[in-house]
Amino acid sequence: MIYAIVNIKDKQFKLVENKYIYVPHISAKIGDKILLNQVFLFYKEGKLLLGYPFLDRISIEIEILQHIKGKKIFIFKKKRRKGYKVKNGFRPLFSKIKIISFLEKKQ
Template identity: 85%
Template sequence: MIYAIVNIKDKQFKLIENKYVYVPHISVNVGEKILLNQVFLFSKEGKLFLGDPFLEKINVIIEIMEHIKGKKIFIFKKKRRKGYKVKNGFRPLFSKIKIVSFLEK
């Protein structure tokens, strides 16, 4: 099995070829392909390659499939015995990506 652990928007994701992953919103149009060059770890046929901090010779090509909103997250603040209550919330944005291929130089 071939997989890589990459950095996308300061979060680490394990990417497997031809699989879908939801990542924080990437500001690129749907259908476009992106080259990711911040690869921490790459595994191919049982061999591990570790970067220090990144691997220079490995890149990952991903395709943006769609942009979606996640479930609503509620933020509730309260101070005891003061009558202070505030309720807010938001829906985070995600991008669904498909891993197209791994490029080895």
């Protein structure tokens, strides 16, 4: 099993080859292929590589499959005994990505 832990939009995700994952919205078109190079950890065949903070030799190729909205998140503010109530909400944007391959550069 090969996997990596990467930084996408200041959040860390575990990526496994040929799997799908939902990440915060990436501003690229559907079908675009992107290289991720902020890799914290890489595991392959019993070997574990840790970056400090990132690994320079490893990059990950992903493909954007879909852009979707998540479930609605409600924000409710209230101050007791003052009659103040505010209810707002929003639906966060996500991108569905597929991990195509892990690329290792030779040094």
